[in-house]
Amino acid sequence: MGLNDEVGRRLKELRQDAGLSLSELARRSGVGKGTLSELESGRRNPTLETLYALTTVLGRPLSAVLDDPRAGAHEGVSGSAVTAVLIERYEDGEAATDVFRVTIADGATQDSAAHAPRTTESLMVLSGTAVVGLPHAPQTAGPGGHAHWAADAPHVYGAPHGEVHGILFVRYPKTA
Incomplete structure (x- = not known):
């Protein structure tokens, strides 16, 4: 089963577990119903932005729809500027933490919508210089630096x- 099929199967399961119709998840996430239907059936390539919009509404971390990193699949998902490969997922009683190997394309900028309440992100830069964070107060981090x-x-x-x-x-803190 390929990435599209796995993501689609997991999205459909999460949607059904949440008791949401296709139309309701599409409405809440801002993702078109046709797009969501094609994603669930494995006929459409998922983008990072679309998957975040859907998993945020479902109250789940992005890793809930991606391949288990321990399975060795390591397929990435791309957005308008960022490609992310899930390399680890850790969960305890307080939070779920997804760890991604990311590449930000040369000269590109990607706007990311808000995630679930109290979610935080940290980037450790291996090479290049990243400008990341809140649009009104972006942080710059170079090799060995972090934001x-x-x-x-x-x-x-x-x-x-x-x-x-x-x-x-x-890091996605658990809700009460």
Whole structure:
């Protein structure tokens, strides 16, 4: 089973577990009903932005729809500027943390919508210079540097001076 099929199967299961119709999830996430239907059937390539919109409404981390990193599949999902490969998922009683190997394309900027309340992101830069975080107060981090921001508000990723490689930690606190 390929990435599209697995993501589609998992999205449909999560949607049904949440008791949401296709129409209701589409409405709440801002993703078109036709797009959602094609994603669930494995006929459409998922984008990072679309998957975040859907998993945020479902109250689940992005890793809930991606391949288990321990299975060795390591397929990435791309957005307008960022490609992310899930490399680890850790969960305890307080939070779920997804760990991604990310690449931000040279000269590109990606706007990311707000995630679930109290979600945070941290980027450790391996190479290049990233401009990330809240649009009104972006942080710049170079090789060996890091940035941390609240991801429950719109945020950005940029690579104004060449491709960036890094490790991104996304922490989703459990809701009460």
